[in-house]
Amino acid sequence: MTATRLWPSILVGAVLLGTWEFVTRVLHVEEYILPAPDQVATTLVDRWDSTLRSATWVTLTEIVLGFALSVAAGLALGCALHFSAAARRALYPLLIGSQTIPIVVLAPILAIIFGYSITPKLILVALICFFPVVVGTLDGLASVDPELVRMMRTLHGRRVAIFTRVEFPAALPSVFTGLRLAAAYAATGAVFGEYSGASDGLGHVMRQGVPQLQSALVFAAIVLLTAMSVALFALVHGAERLLVPWHRNPTREGNTR
Amino acid sequence: MFARRSSPPTALSSSDPLQPVGTGVELRGVAKRFGQTDAVAGADLTIPAHSRLGIVGPSGCGKSTLLSMICGLTDPDAGTVDVLGAADAPGRLARCAWMPQRDLLLPWRGVLANARIPLENQGLSRREASRRVQPLLDRFGLAEFADHRPAQLSGGLRQRVSFLRTVAADKPVLLLDEPFGALDSITRADLQDWLRAMLADEPRTVVLVTHDVEEALLLCDRVVVMSARPGRIVASVDVPPYAGTGAAARRARLADPDFVALRDTVLAHLESAR
Numbered sequence: 001m002t003a004t005r006l007w008p009s010i011l012v013g014a015v016l017l018g019t020w021e022f023v024t025r026v027l028h029v030e031e032y033i034l035p036a037p038d039q040v041a042t043t044l045v046d047r048w049d050s051t052l053r054s055a056t057w058v059t060l061t062e063i064v065l066g067f068a069l070s071v072a073a074g075l076a077l078g079c080a081l082h083f084s085a086a087a088r089r090a091l092y093p094l095l096i097g098s099q100t101i102p103i104v105v106l107a108p109i110l111a112i113i114f115g116y117s118i119t120p121k122l123i124l125v126a127l128i129c130f131f132p133v134v135v136g137t138l139d140g141l142a143s144v145d146p147e148l149v150r151m152m153r154t155l156h157g158r159r160v161a162i163f164t165r166v167e168f169p170a171a172l173p174s175v176f177t178g179l180r181l182a183a184a185y186a187a188t189g190a191v192f193g194e195y196s197g198a199s200d201g202l203g204h205v206m207r208q209g210v211p212q213l214q215s216a217l218v219f220a221a222i223v224l225l226t227a228m229s230v231a232l233f234a235l236v237h238g239a240e241r242l243l244v245p246w247h248r249n250p251t252r253e254g255n256t257r
Numbered sequence: 258m259f260a261r262r263s264s265p266p267t268a269l270s271s272s273d274p275l276q277p278v279g280t281g282v283e284l285r286g287v288a289k290r291f292g293q294t295d296a297v298a299g300a301d302l303t304i305p306a307h308s309r310l311g312i313v314g315p316s317g318c319g320k321s322t323l324l325s326m327i328c329g330l331t332d333p334d335a336g337t338v339d340v341l342g343a344a345d346a347p348g349r350l351a352r353c354a355w356m357p358q359r360d361l362l363l364p365w366r367g368v369l370a371n372a373r374i375p376l377e378n379q380g381l382s383r384r385e386a387s388r389r390v391q392p393l394l395d396r397f398g399l400a401e402f403a404d405h406r407p408a409q410l411s412g413g414l415r416q417r418v419s420f421l422r423t424v425a426a427d428k429p430v431l432l433l434d435e436p437f438g439a440l441d442s443i444t445r446a447d448l449q450d451w452l453r454a455m456l457a458d459e460p461r462t463v464v465l466v467t468h469d470v471e472e473a474l475l476l477c478d479r480v481v482v483m484s485a486r487p488g489r490i491v492a493s494v495d496v497p498p499y500a501g502t503g504a505a506a507r508r509a510r511l512a513d514p515d516f517v518a519l520r521d522t523v524l525a526h527l528e529s530a531r
Contacts, residue, residue: 147361150330154355155426156378165374169365246365246406 035216043216044223051205051217056224058201062118062190063228066125070182074130075175078137082167088138099131103192111197121193121201128189129182136178140171173247176240183232187225281306281462282327282430286336288487289322295487296322299336302481302490306341306429309456309463311473311496313523314483315531320466323488324432327464328353340430341462354428358435360419362407368418369394369403375426390425397421397455413444420452430462437472446507449475454502470523474516475507482526492526494519 017037023029024036031039044052077095081088103124110120144167152162194203202221209218282304289297297319304310312320325331326338329349340349362371369387372394376386394400397417407415416436423431436452437445453476456463467473473480474496482492496519499510510516 145361147357147359148363150325151355151357151361152374152378153330153350154328154353154428155375155422156351157374158378161378165377166363169363244365246408 032213032215035219039216040219040223044220047217047220052202052220052224055200055202055205055221056228058198059187059190059194059203059225060228062121062125062193062201063186063232065118066122066189067129067182067186067232069122070126070129070186071133071179073126074133074178074182075137077130078134078141078175079163079168081134081138082141083163095131095134098127103128103189107192107196110193116197116199120196121190121198124193125186125189128185132178132181132185133175134178136174136176136181137171140174141167143174144170172244173240176236176244179236179240180233183236184229186232187229191225280339281308281341282464283339284323284327284336285339287323287326287333287338288335289319289326289331289333297326297333298487298489300483300488300490304462304464306462307460308479309465309477311477311480312464312466312483313468313470313473313480313527314488315485315527316468318483318485318530319488320483321434323483324355324434324464324466327430328355328432330355352428353430353432354423354426355432356420356423356434356436358438360407360412360415362415362418362422364407367404367406368399368410371407371418372399372421372425374422390421393421393425411444412440413448416440416448417451420455424455424459428461430464433463433465435467436465438468445469445472446504450503450507452476457502470520470527471511474519474523475510480523482523482530484530491530492523494523494526 021037024034029036035043077091081091106127107120107124110123114120114123148166148170149162152166157165190201191203191206194201195207198204202225205221206218209215209221280303282302284300284302287297287300288295300323302310312323314320322331326333327340327349329340329346329351332346337344338349340352343349343352363374366374369390370383373381373383373386373390376389377383381389391400391403394403397420399414399417399421402410402414402418407418410418416439420436437448440448449472456476463477465473465477470480478496478498480494480496481490482494483489484491497515499506499513499516501509
C-alpha cells in the first residue's frame, strides 16, 4: 500500500475531522455530549500514562492471542473438514449454528465461568474470528481445479503431496480473505469480553467512561482500538503480499522464484 | 529454433522396473457411461511398446475419456485395460504420464520448480530434484527461463514446460491429450517438430489424442479414427515413417503425394464417422 494509494482516504478522514471540529466549536456542543477531535487528542495524551497505556496493552494481548488462536484452530479445522467428508457432514452445520449464538449473551456467561481472567476474552475473540478462517480455508480447498489434482496423481503425487504442493497453496488466496475478515472482527470480540467483566482493557475503560460522562476518554479508547485493528489488518495484508504474490499481480515482478 | 540433443537420454534414472516387456497398452471391449450417455462403447486397441498411436475423432467422441481410463484416473465400466502388464488403476497410474491440453502449471512456482514436481513427489529434496531436472531444462531449451513464473511465459513455452514436467515423471507411457490444441499454427508446427525429435531420441509408448489429422500423421506411426459418441474405433491407418527433422522435412512430408493420400483417407474415415 503506497502513500499515493492512501491519499484519498487520508483526505476524506481529514475533511471529516475538520467538519467535526468545526461543528462542535460553532454549535458549542458540550464535551460530554460530543467531544471535539482536539479534546480527544488531549485526553489521549493526558490519560495515556494513568489509564490508556495499560488498557491498550491488555486489549492488544487479547486481540493478538485470540486472533492467533482462531487462525490456528480455523486452519486446522478447515483442513480436517476438507480431508473427511464425514467430519464435514457432522461438523459444518454445528459450525454455522455456532455463529448464530449472540456474542452479547455469551460474553457474560463466559465471564461467570472464567471470571475476570483473559480466558473468556480469548474465547470470544477466537469464536468470532475462527469462522471466517474455517470457511475461507474450506472454500479455498474445495474450489481447487480438479484437473490439477488429476495431473498430480499422474505425476507420482500421493494424497499428502497433492495437499501440500497443490491444494493448500491454491487455497491461500481464499484463506487470506478469511484472515482479513477475522482481523477486522478481532477487536469487537475483545471489547465484548471486557464489557462483560474485566479489571483493565480498552473495553473496560469505555464501560467506566460512559456512565461518568468522560466522552473524550471513550473516544480516545475508540481511536486506539481502531488503530490496533488497522495495524492487524495491515499485518495480514502484508503477509498475503509476501506469501501469495502470484495471485494479486502475477506479471508485476521480474525474475522471482 | 530448438537445439537438438546430442547427449545420451539418461537425465533421469533408468533402472526402472516398469520398463515394457513386449506388449504395450491393450484395451479390450472398453466401455464407459456418464449417467445416460455412452462416452465410449466397446473400444479395442493394441499399442505395442515404443510405438506411437494417434487417435483422431469428432469432438466429444470420448477420446479424453479413453486416455483417462488408460492412465488409471478412471476405471472402465466394462472391458479391460492393460498397461505393460498392469490392469489395476494404481498400476496403470504408475506407468502412465498424462499431459492435458491446458498446461496446468502451478502459478506460484517457477519453471524449474514446476518441472521438478514429479521428483519432489517421489520424495527427493528440492535441491536433488532441481539437480536432476536441470539437464532436461537445457535440452528443452528452457534453461534461461528456469526462474520465470508461468504467467511470464508465452503459450508455447508453457506447453513445453508442461511436457518437460510430464517427461520428468519418467513413465514408460505418455498420454498426450490435445497437447498443442490451444496454440497458434506456427507455434504448433514448431512444437510438433520439437516433440518428434524428442520422441526419436527417447522412445516411449505414446498415445496422442488430437483433432488435427496432420498432427497425428506427422507424429505417430499409426492413426485410429474414433466415431462420434458413443466412441468406437472405426478405422486404423498405418503411417510409414519419414526421414529428417525440422521444418523443411515437415514441409516436404506434407507435400508428399503418399502423405496427402493418407490424409485424405483419414479425413474420409472421419467424415463417415460423424
